[in-house]
Amino acid sequence: MKVKNPWHRPLIIFIAAVIGAGIIIMVVIAVVQNKPLYQKYKYGIVLDAGSSHTSVYIYEWPAEKENNTGMVNQKHACNVKGKGISSYSGTPQKAGESLKECMDEAKKTIPNYRHHETPVYLGATAGMRLLEMENKIASGEVLKSVEKSLQAYPFSYQGARIISGQEEGAFGWITVNYLSENFRTASGTVGALDLGGASTQITFVSEGILESPENSIDFRLYGNDYHLYTHSFLCYGKDQVLKLSLEKQIQSKLNMTDNIILEDPCFHPDYNVIKSFQSVFDSPCVKKVDQSQKENTFSHKGTGNWNKCQEAIKKVFNTSYCRFSRCSFNDVFQPPVEGQFGLKQNHPEVKEKYLAEYCFSGTYIITLLEEGYGFTSKDWKNTKFIKNIRDSEAGWTLGYMLNLTNMIPAEAPDTPLMPYGGYVSLMLVLSLLIFVFLILGFIFFRRPSCPAHKEII
Ligand SMILES: O=c1[nH]cnc2c1ncn2[C@@H]1O[C@H](COP(=O)(O)OP(=O)(O)O)[C@@H](O)[C@H]1O
Numbered sequence: 001m002k003v004k005n006p007w008h009r010p011l012i013i014f015i016a017a018v019i020g021a022g023i024i025i026m027v028v029i030a031v032v033q034n035k036p037l038y039q040k041y042k043y044g045i046v047l048d049a050g051s052s053h054t055s056v057y058i059y060e061w062p063a064e065k066e067n068n069t070g071m072v073n074q075k076h077a078c079n080v081k082g083k084g085i086s087s088y089s090g091t092p093q094k095a096g097e098s099l100k101e102c103m104d105e106a107k108k109t110i111p112n113y114r115h116h117e118t119p120v121y122l123g124a125t126a127g128m129r130l131l132e133m134e135n136k137i138a139s140g141e142v143l144k145s146v147e148k149s150l151q152a153y154p155f156s157y158q159g160a161r162i163i164s165g166q167e168e169g170a171f172g173w174i175t176v177n178y179l180s181e182n183f184r185t186a187s188g189t190v191g192a193l194d195l196g197g198a199s200t201q202i203t204f205v206s207e208g209i210l211e212s213p214e215n216s217i218d219f220r221l222y223g224n225d226y227h228l229y230t231h232s233f234l235c236y237g238k239d240q241v242l243k244l245s246l247e248k249q250i251q252s253k254l255n256m257t258d259n260i261i262l263e264d265p266c267f268h269p270d271y272n273v274i275k276s277f278q279s280v281f282d283s284p285c286v287k288k289v290d291q292s293q294k295e296n297t298f299s300h301k302g303t304g305n306w307n308k309c310q311e312a313i314k315k316v317f318n319t320s321y322c323r324f325s326r327c328s329f330n331d332v333f334q335p336p337v338e339g340q341f342g343l344k345q346n347h348p349e350v351k352e353k354y355l356a357e358y359c360f361s362g363t364y365i366i367t368l369l370e371e372g373y374g375f376t377s378k379d380w381k382n383t384k385f386i387k388n389i390r391d392s393e394a395g396w397t398l399g400y401m402l403n404l405t406n407m408i409p410a411e412a413p414d415t416p417l418m419p420y421g422g423y424v425s426l427m428l429v430l431s432l433l434i435f436v437f438l439i440l441g442f443i444f445f446r447r448p449s450c451p452a453h454k455e456i457i
């Protein structure tokens with residue numbers, strides 16, 4: 001008679017129970033491990049203090065993914081009411097006060113527990129560059145006023161300063177390429193064009209030798225080297241160019257004794273506005289008019305003629321002199337434009353206050369690109385007019401914050417072989433298999449070789 005191994009049955013039951021429990025524990029761990037976690041965000045605030053107005057941008061990114069590309073998004077934008085901070089040169093304390101509404105909004109938008117670690121930066125552009133040139137004390141007071149106002153908030157204040165034209169161009173380029181995820185892909189980068197009210201920037205990767213060091217800037221981002229050409233033309237933003245072009249027309253009529261009537265081909269034929277000399281001559285971009293003329297007015301009448309408008313605008317670019325092997329205009333070195341371009345454009349929907357100047361602005365953009373930067377019909381096909389990329393505005397502010405918070409590493413971070421969830425699951429399956437084989441091996445090798453010979457006495 002065959003005798004059953006007395007401990008065989010309970011052992012099998014025990015082993016089956018252990019394996020069953022093991023499987024359940026592993027499945028639970030795998031499920032819990034891979035369940036989508038509640039995403040925690042971090043925040044950053046950048047104020048773009050432009051010549052015409054100030055905007056407050058709030059950025060957010062998943063707390064644990066700071067160095068991954070494309071992770072930072074614009075959460076909120078607020079347009080400060082009124083003009084740019086440089087317009088408060090006579091009443092500096094009002095510059096700080098003007099930011100209050102948007103900063104209060106920022107306080108509500110960002111969760112309270114993150115306030116103290118949220119950096120706030122203010123960067124002022126061409127309007128303040130011009131004020132600094134004209135009246136350094138006034139520009140200093142305006143900056144102090146905005147600083148005082150920002151320091152009153154619970155955020156981590158990181159400074160208010162006038163950024164250079166080179167920074168404005170380079171950070172605009174970083175923003176566009178970061179949002180387009182061009183840094184870690186083989187697609188290459190796009191050049192960046194930005195037309196502001198008081199300055200305009202052009203930035204692109206150039207293979208050629210850059211003859212003027214002030215136009216050259218190098219970055220190492222995610223393990224790649226980028227050799228950039230960048231230039232910011234102060235006074236060539238659209239508001240200042242309009243003043244320049246009016247000034248040229250007024251100067252030619254100054255010796256007239258009668259009221260000055262400017263017939264302007266860049267404005268539509270129904271346009272007829274009385275303007276003060278002061279509104280044209282209040283800027284360091286235009287030649288000063290003699291004091292006795294300051295109180296004068298002129299009548300600005302549109303005639304609506306595109307060809308004549310372009311002829312008039314061409315006159316603001318000086319191409320008669322160049323110290324380098326080649327120039328864009330005004331003796332500024334520029335290599336031939338390369339690759340695709342994104343031009344930052346403001347709201348495509350037409351607002352009343354900008355409508356009258358649209359003909360002038362459109363003609364200026366075309367003339368700047370073709371006559372100024374040397375774009376040809378081939379480059380036009382490669383040029384996109386953009387306001388937003390993935391709901392984030394394509395200006396310099398995001399690039400500025402990414403740079404100051406070191407969120408774009410010089411070297412590409414090492415990426416693990418597989419995602420964390422996949423790794424955990426694979427390890428579980430492999431350990432389960434090893435466990436099962438161990439048990440099977442144990443059962444087979446410990447089994448008595450000839451149980452039939454054994455007898456119970
Ligand atoms: O909705 C719009 N349509 C057209 N132009 C706009 C709109 N919003 C702002 N702008 C113009 O865009 C320009 C923005 O310049 P900004 O104030 O940034 O100066 P900056 O960059 O030279 O310092 C100004 O000329 C302003 O009038």
Ligand SMILES: [Ca+2]
Pocket residue numbers: 050051125195196197
């Ligand atoms: Ca701007």
